[in-house]
Amino acid sequence: MKALWVNIDYVASVILFLIGLYAIMAKDNLVKKLMGLNIIETAVFAFVMASGIVDGGDAPILGAGARPPFANPLPQGLILTGIVVALSHTALALSLIIRIYEQYGTIESDDLWGVE
Amino acid sequence: MRRVIALAVLILASVPLMYAVAQLPPIGSVQNPTYTHVVPRYLAEGHEEAGAENIVTAVILNYRGFDTDGEVTVIFTALMSVFAVLLMPRLADKKREEGLPAVPVSPVTYFVVRTLAPFIVMFAIANIAYGHAAPGGGFQGGTIIGALLIATSLVMGSERVGRLLPESIRPWLQPAAVLMFSIVGIAGMFLLGEYLSYPVHGPYVFLRTPFLTLIEIGIALGGAAIVASIFWTMEGSEG
């Protein structure tokens, strides 16, 4: 238990990951599934960011007045890229959902079984 | 039934995940594995080598430049896919309805957006211009301008805001980030022998800051144009 309390940032991102996974598995609505996927993504981002936390660390911006320790800049760069990639696939999935609604009049995945 | 199965899967999955989390090294120590390999060098020499005081900017534009090159290609491809999904069938059958249902805009929203817009533009431009030395950069400034275009479209109508980006320059703005990466990358190839290499020493070192600035501006223009175009396409006015 003590190990879990020390790593509470990791624990929180695991819980968020599980919530998003539940939304993907148990929800019918395609928009809800996509929100679950977005929650999973943010959870993974939070996990990677948590691995770069430094106690008392400043933002990794050098210059006058800045002194170590600095927060880890590598996860920040990677997650910055990841957020924009998440935006692009969300936009693509949402436009597919709009097309599905125009074609079949529903966005519930159960109703989409067996449509032609 | 499906909820029961889903909950069972979650409980099964949570056990190994929590076990693994308990085994990870404690958060916050400078001795952690993520902090020991390349990061000390980034922090110690990033300013000299990459030419940016903001080490995050140095990482995304210089040390991990290929990642960012791929990433701007991804978001450009996403825009092309949104066009393909939403625009092509409409051109075929011409039966699309006109835009969003007309909801009257509250005067408070209209006033707030109109009043804040110039300050948001200033903030975004400061972000892009000082991205090497302060928090911010091409991504941040570009997405802020894109979000501002979306917000003004919501209160003033896409037709009026869309005229800011005329059809003639849109095809050049949308791939601006990809084009700028290619230009700088190939320039680096001719000058230094490798794609997307920045001069650190030697006769061309004065080109390093212009290279970084060009890529920042390209990412900002491309990001803003792509974000706004995705919104306009999904909302129903032509991308």
Add this chain to the structure above:
Amino acid sequence: MIRVFDVLLYSLLIACALAVIRTKDLLAAAIIFSTYSLIMCLVWQLRGAPDVAMTEAAVGAGVTTVLFLVTVSRTTRRER
């Protein structure tokens, strides 16, 4: 002391995530998702990552939410 604040923020995040998947109204779910992104951005700002926080505020809380809203307005608002 700082741990207490972390726990508070993380509980808010988990509550928002649960509310997103519990809400039947997709418009409300999109707005709660925006709140979720904003709290996440606060967490990152406190952890010395202002660049990521700024991007998350503009992309996660701004653009993604508007795209969800456009989708809801062009399809249906009620989840069955």
